[in-house]
Amino acid sequence: MTTPRITVLGAGRVGSAIVSDLAPEFTVTAVDYDPQALRRLAAAVPAATRQADLRTTAVGPLVADADLVICAVPGFMGFDTLRQVIEAGKDVVDISFFPEDPFALDAPASARGVTAVVDCGVAPGLSNIIAGYVDHLLERTERYVCYVGGLPKVRRWPYEYKAVFSPADVLEEYTRPARLVEHGVEVVRPALSEVELVDFAPVGTLEAFNTDGLRTLLKTLDAPFMKEKTLRYPGHAALMRVFRESGFFDPRPIAVDGQEVSP
Numbered sequence: 139m140t141t142p143r144i145t146v147l148g149a150g151r152v153g154s155a156i157v158s159d160l161a162p163e164f165t166v167t168a169v170d171y172d173p174q175a176l177r178r179l180a181a182a183v184p185a186a187t188r189q190a191d192l193r194t195t196a197v198g199p200l201v202a203d204a205d206l207v208i209c210a211v212p213g214f215m216g217f218d219t220l221r222q223v224i225e226a227g228k229d230v231v232d233i234s235f236f237p238e239d240p241f242a243l244d245a246p247a248s249a250r251g252v253t254a255v256v257d258c259g260v261a262p263g264l265s266n267i268i269a270g271y272v273d274h275l276l277e278r279t280e281r282y283v284c285y286v287g288g289l290p291k292v293r294r295w296p297y298e299y300k301a302v303f304s305p306a307d308v309l310e311e312y313t314r315p316a317r318l319v320e321h322g323v324e325v326v327r328p329a330l331s332e333v334e335l336v337d338f339a340p341v342g343t344l345e346a347f348n349t350d351g352l353r354t355l356l357k358t359l360d361a362p363f364m365k366e367k368t369l370r371y372p373g374h375a376a377l378m379r380v381f382r383e384s385g386f387f388d389p390r391p392i393a394v395d396g397q398e399v400s401p
Contacts, residue, residue, distance in 0.1 A: 143204050146207075149176055150210065158183050162184070166186070171191040197223055197226065208230070217236040224246050225250070230254050237310075257353050260288075265351075265366075269282055273361070279361040281361060282363070284352075284366040289341075312329050312381075314329055329347075330347045330348070334347075
């Protein structure tokens, strides 16, 4: 029996972990633009590697031999990368935190007979699967609240946080408006809004704030009240709001001493 061939697009923090998990059992190829990341990965696990800048390289030829593709690229690249994988006729699992509506790709995926499992990280992802499973056990789901956050075990001032996935997508949690459901209606709240304190033993007290993590659940789960809140150590949200309101998360360039700088 032939071992299934899996191509993982992106070998960053999460992509490399996916490759490491799959390589012992499957024929895995990792694709990334960073040669150092690929060398580290190849030295650690039995996986093939291929260097390519997915922002400028056609995805179709890179996945031509794959039985399954996993997209683990940063969010700003996610939608277009997923679109190209679907156009190549490949089944795909996507963990990218892209802002676009994945259902916009439903028609081309259906036309090509492609199965595309999107929002398949931890949250969104595992949280969606748990929500769907519990929903089918209940007569009716009235309220869904997801509290999620990857936190460092040791708190170090001033940020008391370490990025466990793409840092660019971490910043998206602090800037992208959060979609919630209230009384059966989709509403939008600012990122970092409605901060509350929540106790989790044995971790202690954490703060939770609105983030845009419901995503596909907005259409697939019928519950009149739904929201996702990201967890951090207390004080983190206020610090991030200072950076955001000061313009440090704005990708638009500004002029500084005759030079354009993107904060």
